[in-house]
Amino acid sequence: MTLQNDLVLRAARGEAVERTPVWLMRQAGRILAEYRAVREKAGSFIKLATTPELAAEVTVQPVDLLGVDAAIIFSDILVVPEAMGLPYEMIEQRGPVFPRTVRTLADLSTLHVADAEQDLGYVLEALRITKQMLNGRVPLLGFAGAPFTIFCYMTEGKGSKTFSVAKKLLYTDPVFAHTLLQQITDSTIAYLKAQIRAGADLVQVFDSWAGILSPEQYTTFSLPYIAQICDAVKADAEVGHTPITVFAKGAFFARKAIGQLNCDVVGLDWNMDAAESRALIPGKTLQGNLDPCVLYAEPAQIRAEVRQMLTAFGPQRHIANLGHGVYPDTNPDHVRVFIDAVKEGGSGQRQ
DSSP states (O other): OOOSOOHHHHHHTTOOOSSOOBOOTTOSSTTOHHHHHHHHHHSSHHHHHHOHHHHHHHHHHHHHHTOOSOEEOOOOTTHHHHHTTOOOEEETTTEEEOSSOOOSTGGGGGOOOOOHHHHSHHHHHHHHHHHHHHTTSSOEEEEEEOHHHHHHHHHHSBOOSSOHHHHHHHHHOHHHHHHHHHHHHHHHHHHHHHHHHTTOSEEEEEETTGGGSOHHHHHHHTHHHHHHHHHHHHHOTTTTTSOEEEEETTOGGGHHHHHTSSOSEEEOOTTSOHHHHHHHSTTSEEEEEEOGGGGGSOHHHHHHHHHHHHHHHOSSSEEEEESSOOOTTOOHHHHHHHHHHHHTTTOOOOO
């Protein structure tokens, strides 16, 4: 099916675009009353994420309600550890919690490399349904967590500011760490390939906790596994044409190395300067990187910040986004101001 709006894909591939495309991380979520209504109907976050028809419905909402240039499948990075045999719960006001963790080589006997079709079929079905609902209007994006980020949750058991349990294991039991990271990597490669076969037009790898590692640790425990994922997807004749984005939050020290991966787009957080990043990552498309807190500001200031961002990145090889996910208490009207301002080159006038 020919896409009516393929700006994101053209920008990802480095082709010329008439304007900068825009979408937002976490665009399908609590900022929208329509999402909250579906979530209430589902009864829980996990029920919503695992019911393909409902997941597809909330995936399409931002396209209809916000006018973004891409839909991103509604799911969670933690579906991969669950598919490997380590289930999680989503607790209101607290976030994800794993009732059981893995911290020793013996613990790994309880896990298996995920079978994407069997263990994650509900995500693939949601992708297929969403693809039909979009009917070629905009691209559909898939995603997965980077192996180190998934490792953090599987060993720590919950979110953390430091992930000191996870990091301790890198020092005290690197054999365990590498063994688990490889299992996660193998699961993720199969999962992303299956997402593309199910209809994803671009896939993004989220390394949400990259910034807690030292440069040396990142080079040892994160980068090689992301490299494996990119190489394996690109080497697959059936899916290898699909663009890949790598977003490593906080890993400003690894931008050059990430830019050398077999990926098409490098996502930047708001601490990463556009001009410096262009110099470090030549020949790649950059994505980002407005501070999500800008969207708390008045519309005139949002437009001014967008103008500044677009000027810094330039009109080509840039996909406009936030430097992280949109915060749940953000006014959706301010999100629309951001999107309209990008579309109008920073001069959007909606109040």
